[in-house]
Amino acid sequence: MIRGLWNRETVALMLLAAYLPLALFWLWLGGSEALGRLGLSVLVVAIWHLVFMLVRAQPPSLAALTTALAVAMLAPEDLGVLRMVLGITFGVVMGELVFGGWGRNVVNPATVTLSFLGFGFPAFAWPAFDDPTAWAAIPAALIGVATGTMPAPVLAGAVLVGAAAAAGGILPEPVLFAAGIALVLLVADPVTCAATTLGRWINGALYAALVALFATGWAGAAPVQIAVAAALLTSLAAPLLDEAALALWIANRRRRHGRT
């Protein structure tokens, strides 16, 4: 039988292609240290995917690489191997694999990992990003939207509210950069963001609004910490946004046709 292209692994590959500019700039500026973090993350995530394949017959996915990249880029610095392994294990297993693998998870495993590391080891400093890395989030988003793998409404909603907040002067530049990187890596995940168009617009807008709120009201928080916290709260709210958008859609249809 003939079949199309967009199975799970194609989407994962396209997402990887979208993240490539971001990853390359980050590796180029971060040098061997960044490479080491990425290697460690990939290794730990891959081992857990293999374990779930052998024990639960759950096919591994290339999305493991995107998770590893997000964790390596955004995790607090100088954690040491043991803490990293612990955090990634918790995030990947509890955030994704126990639900049945990529595509069935409800939160992004990288978001869970980063929140776990942030809450668990608050003494470690969050990373900061150089300008080129942050700017590379723009081509990443463009590739993602052009291939249809990143939800365009999420990005648009976030950019709209973010631009308004930046114009109002409540988003300092470091927060803006960190929020942009977290937006493409964590929030614009096709699986765990809201699934309806309206829900996605609100999802993106909510993320940007939370970032703006934390940037003004959370004294002493690092930019990446703000972005990760906003991403976690947004992804927890996504099902609610979907539910509301669906209720609205169904009510609209009922009004127009008298039934659904």
Next chain:
Amino acid sequence: MLSFGAGLTPEFPSPAGNSHIDEVFTEEAAVRPPVGHALHVTPLAQEGELVAQGAAVACLRHAPDVCFTAPLAGRVARITLLPGRKLSEIVLFREPGDAVERHDTGRASTPAGLRRLMQGAGLWPWLRRRPFGGMPAHGETPAAILVMATDTRPFAPDPRHTLQGREEDFARGLRALAQLTEGPVILCQQGGAPLVDPGAGGDRLRIVTRGARHPQGSTGICVHQLFPAGLEVPVWDIHAEDTAALGALLATGVLPMTRLVQIAGSALREARTLRTHPGADLRQLTQRIAAPGPHVLMSGSPLDGHTAQWLAPRHRQVTVLPREIAGRKPHWLVAALTQSASPKPAIPTAGLNQAFGAVLPAVPFIRALSAGDDETAMKLGVLSLLEEDVALADYVLSAPGQLTSTLRAMLERIRSEFAA
């Protein structure tokens, strides 16, 4: 997929064809029930008996008014019934001569008489109802009828082409269809001039222009957008060409059996457009144009067709694809990496949304389908859809038959739950 306007244009390889249109009656033909439905029948002809074109060869056991008729004049060669006297197929051999069954159209001016005529002339199986699909019940009154003068499936013949020179029959058919329902008759067509003068088709006729991308011309998507079907709200659909055939039947008493059929696919030497009849023998139709080598004959489009020997009752496309040769079994590790725990989840992409023409929330709908959540799926419009409407999503997700079979299982479950 960065496109404006809903839908996709999937492209499949197929050789070019010439514009010449032949009329072909195959040497053998079969009368079959609509796809996927087993119907209890009473044969009305014996094996070996001569029948005229349009003569009834079988009728429904519990509704003897509804007949299946012979698409060509010939001899009944074989009647195959499944256990429980369900119709499998009735094969006819063509005989020389052009005996044609003439139907009495005297009482067709009343709704009951028209219904009787359509059922007796064998036009009833060309109708299809939603929800659940299949031929409408004998006495059912639809809430609306969709006349499909658009077909956006790959390689589909252009319905505008088929209606050339038959405008009068078409308008007569539309007026007749309006007698069957209290609701609207909705004509879905491609852009351009209206296919029928709005006044000529009756006062309840609505003409709707649909886009050129698949699935905008898919019946279920049209039903979903224009007049959603419900458990108590049956919606029928009929092809524009069959509507013109109904018009001709009313005028002459003879039901025209031929229809425009497109033969395409990558295992052909040349594509072909021809006029043939339902139940035509696909082997004969493709014999001279198939490329050497193993191939499969499918009745229907590459997206939603099925392997068959005979052209299915409502189909207007034949697809010829190379036969996939089963390769060696992959290494167990490769199999574990790629095949374990299927079906794999669908990842929401822009392409998936477009595969439903962006008319419904695709991701919640697919999640409701795969989770077996009937209530949510019904709220999202599953009752308007049939297999052919989700075939494009199956193709896009690269999971042939998965959504299609899930949808069928859900519809059967809903039917049995709500029938009680």
